[in-house]
Amino acid sequence: MYQSFEFGSQVSMVAPFTWKLTDGKRKQPCGLLGNVDLSLLYKASVHGYQASAFHQRCDRQGPTLLVAYNRSGYIFGGYTSVDYTQSGQYITDREAFLFSFQGKIPVCIKVNSGYNARIDDAGQLCFCYNNQPVVLNQRGNAFSVNTTTMYGNDTQLTECEVYKVKQIPQISAIHKQWRNVLWTAKAELMEMIRNHKPLMMSVSRVRILMIGPVGAGKSSFFNSINSIFMSRITSKAMSGSAGTSLTTQFRTYPVKDGREGKPLPFVLCDTMGLEEQTGAGLDIEDISSILQGHVPDRYKFNPMAPFQHNEQRVYRPSSLQEKIHLNSLSKLTLTKADEACPLVEKDLQSLYVSSYIKSKVQEVSSRLGVPVSCVLPVKNYSQELELELNYDYFDDIRPVEANPK
The missing domain is CATH 3.40.50 (Rossmann fold)
Known part of the structure; x- marks a missing residue:
């Protein structure tokens, strides 16, 4: 859907393993997901852009939220409720969505009716495409993506993170x-x-x-x-x-x-x-x-x-x-x-x-x-x-x- 597995950069352990998603910005995706807890699984600047690094930390983790950042200040990515497993199969996920936060106006894009959300190893938006900190829109039909609204047509990434999403039970x-x-x-x-x-x-x-x-x-x-x-x-x-x-x-x-x-x-x-x-x-x-x-x-x-x-x-x-x-x-x-x-x-x-x-x-x-x-x-x-x-x-x-x- 929104994750490319064509990672290919050197692993860097210089950057500290901390959240780039601030408390204020964290409230926006949480508002889309309801009462949830986020825990950081993967950080490209720390773990590298290799597929093995991503899968080692993100496979079979349940629902996950991918958050990317570009040079223009856009924060965008997507959510999937289905595990990553490297199966290569089409994934049906009606809860999946893409999002973008720029300023005070968030954008949420749901899966178009009748389409699979992604292939388990590829997707409409490919992050870290061709082993580079780049996002590529492959112009599929699963999501109606406007790249200007989504990331300001700035394809150069400065960071990419994946969070495990855990629903917090509500007492009432x-x-x-x-x-x-x-x-x-x-x-x-x-x-x-x-x-x-x-x-x-x-x-x-x-x-x-x-x-x-x-x-x-x-x-x-x-x-x-x-x-x-x-x-x-x-x-x-x-x-x-x-x-x-x-x-x-x-x-x-x-x-x-x-x-x-x-x-x-x-x-x-x-x-x-x-x-x-x-x-x-x-x-x-x-x-x-x-x-x-x-x-x-x-x-x-x-x-x-x-x-x-x-x-x-x-x-x-x-x-x-x-x-x-x-x-x-x-x-x-x-x-x-x-x-x-x-x-x-x-x-x-x-x-x-x-x-x-x-x-x-x-x-x-x-x-x-x-x-x-x-x-x-x-x-x-x-x-x-x-x-x-x-x-x-x-x-x-x-x-x-x-x-x-």
Whole structure:
């Protein structure tokens, strides 16, 4: 997967056998792995880059974490839960992932569906390639690797370490939670949504505007909410993965309380994804027009030019029902929590146990200036065929922080 066994350098015993992974950086991979203990097995600057040195210390050690360092300051590597054995066989490992830590934004890349994680003696990312402190991307299909994001296209390594990963048993997960939740309150929370009444009598259904970058899961979020109330998987809004936004129109989606039920007191408004480059994605000026209620349903966005009132054949003042009130960012959904953290992917109820998810919630809170309690990590329905109770959980409007520190 990410380990090349073509080592071939002289063994050096000059460097001290100490961790290069600092306590602060150590928390990031541990956040991806859950409650674990790391012990150093192999250090290239000490044990050398020979395959025999690696296998002598790392074979049949169980789950391991490989951590590499390059001259540009990137810390990256991968995790495997399957032993190294030099078998030459294809290895299936759904828990395997690649990672990169550069600055405060960690990257986690999971195995693509339908592919083996690695061959037991080779892999997509080869470290210490050709007997040199070099990393090589062999451009396989197991992982979707962007070398710029992964290691800044700097292939020269300054160190390579392998750690044995040992899970630390948790006495009780509830004592580890950083946010108090009640996972059995689905019916009560759904009823609260059904009975919500807007403060203004002239507004029967509030509009909720969904804004975010391309691929954030806005359309999937609507599909998930709709699926829950319809009691079956639905895909009314187009969703998926692409380099550009799949949503090209402004869409207003009412949600019904079941197939024959009444409309719920809210409408979800889907938009084109935001992009960094000019002339791509949703135009910022379009957001203002949407808030004012000027943009009609099914209006096709033009990334090169914002919405113009005179484009519409019939112009009339917007009603209060069509407007979206924005005083501040009230709630932020942090999507794809399962893709970000293997612990959460394995058990969604670990969402508020994962220290990695907690760090991302705190990061979003700090960057956007919203309270931590207003950042809600979620997992959308995307590839499931049946509803899952754990996915259907709605966080309380006023979540309580179990441990704010």
